[in-house]
Each structure stands twice: as C-alpha cells, then as structure tokens.
Amino acid sequence: MSIALVDYGAGNLTSVLKAFRAVGADVRLVSQVSELEGARAIVVPGVGHFSVTASLGLDWHTTIRGALDRRIPLLGICVGLQWLFEGSSESPGTPGLGVIKGRCFRLEGDVKVPHVGWNGLDRTTRPSRLLDEVPTGSSAYFTHSYAAPVVEETAAATTHALPFSSVVERDLVFGAQFHPEKSGRTGLRMVENFLRVVREAR
C-alpha cells in the first residue's frame, strides 16, 4: 500500500517524488484512475495552467471523493490546491473538485506576477496538522499566478499584493499553494507531517 502521486501531465514530478522518498514514503506515480485503488493517500501536484486539471475528469472526481469518504487523505500542491476549490478564473469552464467552496483568481497589483520565490506563511487561528511545528512566518517557495481565496479552511495565508490561501486544511483534505518539495527543511517537515496523518488515518 503506498501513496499515489497523480501524474496527469502537469509538469515534472521528479522533485516531488524525491522529497516524499527522502522522508521515507512509499510513493508511486499514478496516471490511470483505476490505479488509485488501494492507495493509502492521494497527492495531486501540478504546475502551469488550471485547464490542465481538465484531464482529471468526472471519473477522477468520483473516485477521489469516494476515497475521502473512506478516510483516505488527500493533498493538493500548487495547482493541486487550487483544484480542491470549485474552479478558477484561469479556466472558467474547468470544474475543480469542489471540496472547498470558492473560486481561484489571478494575483494582481503593484507586484510582479507570477509570484516567484520565498514568502512567509501567516498562520491563522485554525489548527493544522500539516503545519505541526511550522511556526508562523516560516518561508516557503512559491511559483504561481493564480491563487485561492482565504476561506474558513485556510490554515495559513500569504500576501502578494492580495492575500490568498497558502495552506488549506479540513479533516483529511490538505492543500499547499507553495512547493513543499522545494521549500527546504520547512517543506520536508510538512511532507513528514502529511505522512503522519496518513499513518494515523487507519
């Protein structure tokens, strides 16, 4: 039984695989919905355009929602976090999984977009297992142009002209807008925290 890292054509997954393996996870790439069977956790990564998530069609939605019902933890990274929401103005016709209410929007203001580099995680009052031993203000590596709104599930927010959700968490649904696999010790800590959630979910 292993963690399924969903490979749906949204960029390169070498770094994500390396980070999970570095903290001792048994992780495998999954490109067919049928291969999710038996997974102890599901990780949806992603870079680039929200429209790429269209290849995670209705069958993926149904299977992943079913897995959540069976207490299988779900982690979305970058576009994967945005996909947890209902949709994005980047690709209005592409529905997200919709397990968190709200729509993603383009960052804009007197700043450069894309938002590239290290920025701080401002923890909210919401308790978070993903952020266990990650103090508020910790730096994480971001690279994105669209972002998710700050909502009830927001465990950490970050501001780049506009505030957005950098970590969301509700029960077994987790999301990180930054790249934990590229965020040094802080990022590896979050991957470890997710592994602990996976171990304790059964």
Add this chain to the structure above:
Amino acid sequence: MLAKRLIACLDVRDGSVVKGINFQGLRNAGDPAELAARYNAEGIDELTVLDVTATIEGRRALIDTIRRVSEQLFIPLAVGGGIRSMDDARAIIEAGADKVSLNSAALAQPPLITALARTYGSQAVIVAIDAKREGDKFEVFGRSGTTRDTREAVDWAREAADRGAGEILLTSIDRDGTRSGFDCELTAAVSTAVPIPVIASGGAGTPEHFVEVFSSGRADAALAASIFHFSEHAVRDLKTFLSDRGVPMRLDW
C-alpha cells in the same frame, strides 16, 4: 512579503566547479554536490548549475552532476548550458532540475521557449540574456558572450516573456568577473520592462553591490559565483547584511 533571492551559480566543467573571469581563465573550486550541500546549509535560496563550456565545445550539461547535486537538495535548482532541444531539456529535468536556462538556443529558435513552457510550465523556463553596453544601448550576445546578436536586451527580454519564459537571467558581460558591481541600469531597464522576475548577474564584489541591485536595479534575485565560492562573504552574513538594510530576505532555513 516576497523575499529577494540569492542564487549561487556553480559553473561546471567536466563535473567540477570552475569560475570564469570574463568567461576566460577558469580555476577549480570544488565538487558541485559538496558545494551545493554547503550552500543549502548556509541558507542559499536557489542554485544554478551552468555548464560553462557546453555551447562552445558542443557539450551537454552533465546529467550525472545534476543527479548528484539534486539528490539531497530541496530548494530550486536551475540548469543551463548547451540546452538546444526538447530532448536536452527533458534529460536535465528528469535528472532533477526544476528549471532549465536557455541562452543561445532561445536566440536561434525562439519557439523552443514556448514549447518548453507548454510541456513543463513557464516556471521551468529561464531565458538567459548576456548583454553588453554599446553606446546607450544594451546589445545581446550569444554563444557564451562571443557572438553579437542583432537584438537589443530589453526587446529580447520582452519577447522571451511573451513567448512563455518564466524568468530572465540577465548577465552584464561588461561587469562579469570584475567584482565592480552589478550593472544596475541594465537590470532596471529589463526588470521594469517585463512582468516576470529578473535575476541580475555579473559583477558582484561586495555586499553593498547586492543592496544596489535590489534597490536601484529593481532585481528580483541576484546570482553570483566567486563571491560565494571562496567564503569571502558567507551566504549567511550577506543575508544578515541585506536584511539589516531593509532588503526582504529569507532568514529561516
């Protein structure tokens, strides 16, 4: 607040780190994987591996070096030098690089920028521009600074961004290896012309040079090699210095 990034460049030839002085006269400064680990521990924000001789001698960046460098490195890693095709880029990315940096190949075949951005995302595509002052203009040079191109740096940066580049790595040929400071005028001209981050390179000699390039140069990141390699200014000390002068820095690592 978004931190300004410090990027250490490992100029690599035959698996060893070297540093060019005005792209000439190389001297050995160590094993790339060892240096990468040291920089990571010191708090560097990102690493760039540049196969310095790749374009001239037709060499490809050493896949093995990338594998070894990326093994235990969980910060962004960019690789440049000798990348001419989708296949070259794929091999480098699959070996563990997060970003590829195109220079001569982007000048020769600009559609490659778009093709790479479509496959790996814009965040994985850096267009490197080597620029030299010619009168009141900044001319672009290819092939490791040896061949003058017809394009002007600001225009070329705009075009690269339009074609899908996620970042610009801007090197001043005039300043490279001189330790006389970044070309802040060049950097500001490009940085204010494009919506994407600009990494300033060439000329770092003192901590004050970094303050200048992040303020008047409007740089989003600064890249250097020798200033980091020989411990004249440890990364940690430089970050503290910059932070004390109001430059936003990542100080937790």
